[in-house]
Amino acid sequence: MYIRISNISATVGQEVTIKGWLYNKRSSGSIAFLELRDGSGFIQAIVSKGSVTDETWAAAEAITQESSVIATGTVSEHPRKPGEYELQVRELSIVQQASDYPIAHKEHGPEFLLDNRHLWLRSKRQWAIQRVRDVVIQAVYDYFHQEGFIKIDTPIITPNACEGATTLFGIEYFDEGTVFLSQSGQLYLEAAVMSVGRAFDFGPTFRAEKSKTRRHLTEFWMMDAEATFVEHEDNMHIQEQMIVFIVARCLEKCQQELAILERPLEPLQKIHGPFPRLTYTEAIDQLHTLGSDIKFGDDLGNDDEGLLTQNSELPIFIHKWPKTIKPFYMKQDPENPDLVLNDDLIGIEGSGELIGGSQREDNYDKLKSAIEKEGLQGPEYQWYLDLRRYGSVPHAGFGLGLERTVGWICGVQHIRETIPFPRLLNRIRP
Ligand code: 4AD
Numbered sequence: 001m002y003i004r005i006s007n008i009s010a011t012v013g014q015e016v017t018i019k020g021w022l023y024n025k026r027s028s029g030s031i032a033f034l035e036l037r038d039g040s041g042f043i044q045a046i047v048s049k050g051s052v053t054d055e056t057w058a059a060a061e062a063i064t065q066e067s068s069v070i071a072t073g074t075v076s077e078h079p080r081k082p083g084e085y086e087l088q089v090r091e092l093s094i095v096q097q098a099s100d101y102p103i104a105h106k107e108h109g110p111e112f113l114l115d116n117r118h119l120w121l122r123s124k125r126q127w128a129i130q131r132v133r134d135v136v137i138q139a140v141y142d143y144f145h146q147e148g149f150i151k152i153d154t155p156i157i158t159p160n161a162c163e164g165a166t167t168l169f170g171i172e173y174f175d176e177g178t179v180f181l182s183q184s185g186q187l188y189l190e191a192a193v194m195s196v197g198r199a200f201d202f203g204p205t206f207r208a209e210k211s212k213t214r215r216h217l218t219e220f221w222m223m224d225a226e227a228t229f230v231e232h233e234d235n236m237h238i239q240e241q242m243i244v245f246i247v248a249r250c251l252e253k254c255q256q257e258l259a260i261l262e263r264p265l266e267p268l269q270k271i272h273g274p275f276p277r278l279t280y281t282e283a284i285d286q287l288h289t290l291g292s293d294i295k296f297g298d299d300l301g302n303d304d305e306g307l308l309t310q311n312s313e314l315p316i317f318i319h320k321w322p323k324t325i326k327p328f329y330m331k332q333d334p335e336n337p338d339l340v341l342n343d344d345l346i347g348i349e350g351s352g353e354l355i356g357g358s359q360r361e362d363n364y365d366k367l368k369s370a371i372e373k374e375g376l377q378g379p380e381y382q383w384y385l386d387l388r389r390y391g392s393v394p395h396a397g398f399g400l401g402l403e404r405t406v407g408w409i410c411g412v413q414h415i416r417e418t419i420p421f422p423r424l425l426n427r428i429r430p
């Protein structure tokens with residue numbers, strides 16, 4: 001009976017067939033311990049010279065790391081590790097013998113590993129990270145559907161900027177000349193929610209950021225959410241509920257993966273709402289008392305984010321930022337015309353800004369002048385302004401960076417490990 005390793009616990013005492021690859025191998029004289037992986041999990045397969053055919057023993061001796069293999073044998077519980085299983089092999093055959101697999105079970109430098117990303121993905125840590133990523137994606141879908149949002153797909157090829165002209169990737173588009181890869185689906189999602197009320201998108205976004213940090217990719221996945229008749233406070237509430245939901249789901253579904261990653265669970269187990277809220281003005285004051293020389297009107301850097309969250313067990317909202325350093329679409333704070341009704345959610349454990357959100361400017365004239373002030377071309381934004389002419393309503397939304405979220409939950413230092421094929425300032429291969 002062919003089974004996948006993830007289903008092995010139901011087959012104790014039975015003979016099963018596993019199809020996969022050799023992950024690691026150890027032999028002691030007449031016994032070979034083969035660690036097999038099949039994509040769904042890992043299992044130790046034991047081959048004893050005395051109890052198998054000569055062919056099977058020869059295969060066990062010859063098999064090399066990452067050779068593909070089919071193994072048949074009897075499933076037993078691991079004698080010492082509860083919840084783990086072993087395969088007592090009766091028959092082993094090599095599908096294809098790999099030679100000189102480049103990634104050995106030892107430390108390699110990051111550039112070497114990235115050059116071999118197509119193979120590095122097979123290693124246990126990378127396997128675990130991609131599975132956590134999948135669980136986070138599914139959690140986002142489930143959370144939003146539970147809350148009455150529907151998925152709306154926004155375009156990737158766009159004639160206009162969403163997040164400022166300096167980080168646009170241009171592409172040549174027939175007679176149109178240069179158009180751009182999307183920085184965020186937000187503007188289109190705003191149009192869609194005037195039809196469906198609450199919506200989210202989830203797809204690749206692009207930023208030509210010349211930042212070489214452990215938190216920046218040039219291609220990353222963003223989930224944008226948008227809802228009508230939701231204002232600033234409620235917007236933050238939706239965000240924190242979503243984060244709480246995602247973390248709980250990962251704790252429930254990713255125990256094996258987080259153990260492989262040696263991710264301490266306690267910080268994740270302590271995540272609950274509400275998250276602390278600091279206004280930008282309060283954050284600047286707090287940074288001054290912590291010794292920072294940041295000035296009112298500056299963006300927060302990595303160090304500032306680290307200082308603000310260093311003793312926090314919960315992510316922190318920094319909200320109501322100066323209008324001058326935020327994009328045109330954010331709604332002016334009715335209590336202070338120099339500020340906007342936005343929030344950045346700063347993660348704990350050095351994860352940085354996980355979410356950027358805001359209430360949107362819903363007044364036609366104010367939005368029009370904000371667009372012009374930013375030097376953006378009027379005609380490309382006419383359709384966006386139309387939303388403020390035909391039944392404008394208060395609405396708000398936010399964008400979650402998938403890789404930063406996965407990086408935090410996995411406890412990995414650099415987000416290049418959280419996306420299957422990272423695109424960085426200095427890397428687009430493989
Ligand atoms: O804060 P940002 O720029 O917000 C927007 O794009 C809004 N239009 C979203 C919205 O309101 N619908 O980006 C949102 C999130 C950030 O908080 C961060 O987590 C992630 O996207 N992000 C990046 N992740 C990896 N690499 C980059 N270069 C990123 N830039 C932003």
Ligand code: MG
Nearest residue numbers: 344353355356
């Ligand atoms: Mg932001």
